[in-house]
Amino acid sequence: MLENCNNGGLTTASLSGKPALPNDRRQHARHVSVLRVAKINTPRSEELCLVRNISGKGMMVHVYSDLCVGDPVSTEFNSGKPIAGRIIWHREGMIGIEFDESLDPDSILSGTNSVPAAPHPRPPRVGLELHGRIRVGSRYQTVTLCNISQGGANIRPSEPDTVLEKVVLMVNGLPPIAGSVRWQDEEHAGIEFDIPVSFEVLARWVPSVRRQG
Numbered sequence: 001m002l003e004n005c006n007n008g009g010l011t012t013a014s015l016s017g018k019p020a021l022p023n024d025r026r027q028h029a030r031h032v033s034v035l036r037v038a039k040i041n042t043p044r045s046e047e048l049c050l051v052r053n054i055s056g057k058g059m060m061v062h063v064y065s066d067l068c069v070g071d072p073v074s075t076e077f078n079s080g081k082p083i084a085g086r087i088i089w090h091r092e093g094m095i096g097i098e099f100d101e102s103l104d105p106d107s108i109l110s111g112t113n114s115v116p117a118a119p120h121p122r123p124p125r126v127g128l129e130l131h132g133r134i135r136v137g138s139r140y141q142t143v144t145l146c147n148i149s150q151g152g153a154n155i156r157p158s159e160p161d162t163v164l165e166k167v168v169l170m171v172n173g174l175p176p177i178a179g180s181v182r183w184q185d186e187e188h189a190g191i192e193f194d195i196p197v198s199f200e201v202l203a204r205w206v207p208s209v210r211r212q213g
Contacts, residue, residue: 031055032105037150037199039076039124042067045210046126048203049075054105058085058098065207067095076124083108123149126206132171136164145171146188150196152179155189164189173205 033053040049040063050062061075069090074082075097083103089096130145134155144156153169164181169191179191 032109034109036077036109037124039126041074041076041082043071045207047206047210048124048126048199050199050203051075051077052094054108056099056102056105058088058096061095061097062093063095064093064203065210073097077108078122078124123151125149125152125154128206128209130171130209132169134164135168135170135176136162136166143169145169148197148202150193150199150202152182152190152192153177155191156187157189160187167191173208174201 031053032055034051036051038049038051038061039046040061045065047063047065049064052060052062054060059075067073067087067090069087071087072084073087074084076082083099084101085097085099087095088098125147126149127147128145132143132145132155133140134143134157141162142158146154146156148154155169157164164184166178166180169177169179174197177193177197178195179193181189182192183190
C-alpha cells in the first residue's frame, strides 16, 4: 500500500462521525485520517515520514528511524511550512506528535497554513551531502547529492560547465534512477525523475545513509 504514496499526495481522507461541537472546539476534536508523505525534522536529522491521522492538536506518524519521547520535531508537507511540536509517545515505528499550538487540520493538509503560501508546492525533499555519480550517454561524472524527494533531486556536478539533459543518477543503496535535468546553474542541477521513487524505499534508505555516515 505504501508503494502508491507518490509525490506526497493525499490518498485517503475521512472525518470522524462525532456529533457537532461548538466552533471553538470542533477543529480539536475532529480527526482526519490520511496517508500523506511529509518531512520530519528532528534534533539529529531530517527524514521522510507518513502521516496517518491529524487533528488540531497533533498527529500520528509512521517513522523509519529511532526517535525519543520528548524530542522536539517539526513536520513539513508540500507547502514547506514547518509545524512545530514534540513527540509524546513512540511504539512499533509509530509516533504521536503534539503541536506547540492548535491548528486547523484542513488548512494544514491544503497548504493554506503557509504564510506566505508556497508558490510551487512540491514533494518533501530531504537534505543530504552524499557522493554519487551520473551517467550522461556513455560518460560518467561524479556528483554530490544535495537533496532528494520521490520525484527528483538536486545535485552538484564535478564538471559544472557540462550541459546536462538526460541522466541516470547512481548513489549507494538505491537502484539507478533515470531522469531529465530541468534546470542548471553554475554549481547545481535539478533532476526530475522519469518514474517516482517508491516512498518506502526512499524513507528506509535515508536513515540507513545517516547511520553509515
